[in-house]
Amino acid sequence: MTATVTVTGAAGQIGYALLFRIASGAMLGEVPVRLRLLEVPQAVGAAEGTAMELADAAFPLLESVDVFDDADAAFEGAQLALLVGARPRTAGMERADLLTANAGIFGPQGRAINDHASDDVRVLVVGNPANTNALIAAAHAPDVPAERFTAMTRLDHNRGLAQLATRLDVGVDRLSRMTIWGNHSSTQVPDPSQLLLDGEPIALDDAWVAEEFVPTVVNRGAAIIAARGASSAASAASAAIDHMRDWVEDTAPGDWVSAALPSRGEYGVPEGLVCSFPVTGADGAWRVVEGLELPPAVRAGLAATVVELEAERDAVRALGLLPQ
Ligand code: NAD
Ligand code: LMR
Numbered sequence: 001m002t003a004t005v006t007v008t009g010a011a012g013q014i015g016y017a018l019l020f021r022i023a024s025g026a027m028l029g030e031v032p033v034r035l036r037l038l039e040v041p042q043a044v045g046a047a048e049g050t051a052m053e054l055a056d057a058a059f060p061l062l063e064s065v066d067v068f069d070d071a072d073a074a075f076e077g078a079q080l081a082l083l084v085g086a087r088p089r090t091a092g093m094e095r096a097d098l099l100t101a102n103a104g105i106f107g108p109q110g111r112a113i114n115d116h117a118s119d120d121v122r123v124l125v126v127g128n129p130a131n132t133n134a135l136i137a138a139a140h141a142p143d144v145p146a147e148r149f150t151a152m153t154r155l156d157h158n159r160g161l162a163q164l165a166t167r168l169d170v171g172v173d174r175l176s177r178m179t180i181w182g183n184h185s186s187t188q189v190p191d192p193s194q195l196l197l198d199g200e201p202i203a204l205d206d207a208w209v210a211e212e213f214v215p216t217v218v219n220r221g222a223a224i225i226a227a228r229g230a231s232s233a234a235s236a237a238s239a240a241i242d243h244m245r246d247w248v249e250d251t252a253p254g255d256w257v258s259a260a261l262p263s264r265g266e267y268g269v270p271e272g273l274v275c276s277f278p279v280t281g282a283d284g285a286w287r288v289v290e291g292l293e294l295p296p297a298v299r300a301g302l303a304a305t306v307v308e309l310e311a312e313r314d315a316v317r318a319l320g321l322l323p324q
Helices: 013-024 041-056 095-116 130-139 154-168 206-218 220-228 234-249 296-318
Strands: 003-008 033-038 062-068 080-083 122-125 149-151 179-181 189-191 257-262 274-282 285-288
Touching (some): 033 041, 041 062, 080 130, 080 234, 095 130, 130 274, 130 296, 149 274, 154 206, 154 220, 154 234, 154 257, 189 206, 206 220, 234 274, 274 296
Parallel strands (some): 003 033, 033 062, 122 149
Antiparallel strands (some): 149 257
């Protein structure tokens, strides 16, 4: 069986890191892949260049690469869709402008997925503001179950694991059960309160968690931009691979990861908001890990990040960008 994978923003910096890993089998294992790349017309030439390089890498699993500037064509038959292309915030842009510009991208792409993708399509939104872009895309795809639209908080999750591994001087593979709650923004809530080391609970210093761990994870995206002069790309691509692989192939037994999914009311998060939760992947579906006892600081943080998600949703709705 061959998998059809559509990637938007294919000529961008995440796209450049992501496509070669998908083609190498890092995302789906030994499954042949057909890549369908979507770009804006002015970047189609650059995407064609990347397609030439993909051919030159002679990946045994890469069956074909096609480049499109039309969403309907790009999502034709897509089983996995990675929505990376987005409109970045530029100088002088208000929040409403940013939401409007991105709704102009994610609304039509949601509709194209609805009309052209495979029945089993799974969507990961990477382009920011990722949670609300996923909400917009899902709202324009009434025939696709809403839970197939997810947004990426796996990079924040991986950042958290890396900080914890350094602090504890252990490999990341010995740690499990960390969570990112909420929005992929500065209101996200990194939560190591359930952390296990080699499957056993491990107590962390509360002051270190509050004063160092949480701010480091929350501000890591901005720190990368300050250091690199560009936002994270290879680590974002790697997180996208992790998200899709765990969705398709299941998460490790006894562990969970973080992903933003449309809420079904878990932990009091209003239904429909695309919110990051602790999740397990099994049988091709994400399940929110329920029943965790949240420390007061995490509960307060979750309430605040939900307020931000509601404000984004309400702004999009007020601008008439969600179908009635
Ligand atoms: P980039 O500017 O290098 O590339 C974006 C690409 O998207 C460009 O080639 C652009 O032409 C394309 N594009 C724009 N509109 C499009 C459309 N309508 N259809 C198809 N393609 C379109 O940006 P990047 O560094 O690759 O980052 C992409 C997005 O990912 C940004 O929004 C960034 O903020 C976000 N991001 C998210 C996370 C996360 O953890 N969720 C992490 C890093 C970056
Ligand atoms: C990140 O977390 O690295 C990015 O979302 C930052 C950004 O604004 O692109």
